[in-house]
Amino acid sequence: MFKQQRLLVWCLLTSVLLAFGSCKSKFERLKASNDNAKKYQEALKYYNKKDYSKALDLFEGLTQRYRGQAEAEDLFYYYAYTNYKMRDYTSARYHFKNFADTYPGSTRAEECRFMAAYCYYLDSPIYSLDQENTTKAIETLQLFINLYPKSDRVAEAGKLIQNLRDKLEEKAYANAKLYLTIGDYQSAVIAFNNALRDYPDTKYAEEMEFLTIKAQSKYAQNSLENKQQDRYEQAITFADQFLEKYPQSKYLREAQTLKKDGQQGIENAKRVLAAAANDEKLAKKIATKDTTKTQPPSIKDRQNQKSPQ
Numbered sequence: 001m002f003k004q005q006r007l008l009v010w011c012l013l014t015s016v017l018l019a020f021g022s023c024k025s026k027f028e029r030l031k032a033s034n035d036n037a038k039k040y041q042e043a044l045k046y047y048n049k050k051d052y053s054k055a056l057d058l059f060e061g062l063t064q065r066y067r068g069q070a071e072a073e074d075l076f077y078y079y080a081y082t083n084y085k086m087r088d089y090t091s092a093r094y095h096f097k098n099f100a101d102t103y104p105g106s107t108r109a110e111e112c113r114f115m116a117a118y119c120y121y122l123d124s125p126i127y128s129l130d131q132e133n134t135t136k137a138i139e140t141l142q143l144f145i146n147l148y149p150k151s152d153r154v155a156e157a158g159k160l161i162q163n164l165r166d167k168l169e170e171k172a173y174a175n176a177k178l179y180l181t182i183g184d185y186q187s188a189v190i191a192f193n194n195a196l197r198d199y200p201d202t203k204y205a206e207e208m209e210f211l212t213i214k215a216q217s218k219y220a221q222n223s224l225e226n227k228q229q230d231r232y233e234q235a236i237t238f239a240d241q242f243l244e245k246y247p248q249s250k251y252l253r254e255a256q257t258l259k260k261d262g263q264q265g266i267e268n269a270k271r272v273l274a275a276a277a278n279d280e281k282l283a284k285k286i287a288t289k290d291t292t293k294t295q296p297p298s299i300k301d302r303q304n305q306k307s308p309q
Helices: 002-032 036-048 052-066 072-085 089-102 109-122 132-147 154-181 185-198 205-221 225-245 252-276 280-286 299-304
Strands: none
Touching: 036 052, 036 072, 052 072, 072 089, 072 109, 089 109, 109 132, 109 154, 132 154, 154 185, 154 205, 185 205, 205 225, 205 252, 225 252
16 A cells, blocks of 8 residues: 555656656747747747746847848847846846837837836936936936927926936935035035035025035134135135025024134134244144145036936
């Protein structure tokens, strides 16, 4: 009885393994065959069944064989979408763009041009990472709008561009605050001003204008006395502009305090300089070369250096 049970189990396992091996070998035989028409039809079936991995295997083997033939347009269209469905957005955007360039007169050219840009959008990382794909997505989406101004997809493209610009705005804001946090006050002032210039309607405008006063005040405070007056005066100018623009600001008292500190800092610097006029050692100390960092580039400046693909 026991031997019969073992034999039955062994037969069942063998049947399962043979069935699995047969199924696998069937696909491999199809993939290795020269029946391109059959492979193409099966690839479409796998695609429609959402078995994109197998569909991709078959489509990849057919791209060179169908190039220049009537069926090539459909093949390359599905090939691009198979990469997209596999979430390989780098490959997908290449193939969507290649389709639009190869078949500019196709009814699918507009769709594929949009999808190429959309793949850049999907590959745009969080704001704290490198934003090369974000700027490329903006460029390609804008190119799409320029090429197809009457397209139904223009409104969606515009929304995507705004989302991407919001991300760049967030990065500019975070970068400027980082300079302030690490104590690079001059770079912080420049970065805040760049961000405000590049994104004048930013939701962070009030905070960044206040932090510009704070950074400039810290920059002046940490400068040599013979540099302090000019730098404190700039902080006071920033404060006056802020107080006039935001009379009800939650930062009002702090801005007023920074202005008073700047005025006091100028008086203190003048006293030190007056004393240095009669103290050679002190004069040499405050005449030491002032070290400053180079200006951090504006994000939009970097964008303008790139050209659409």
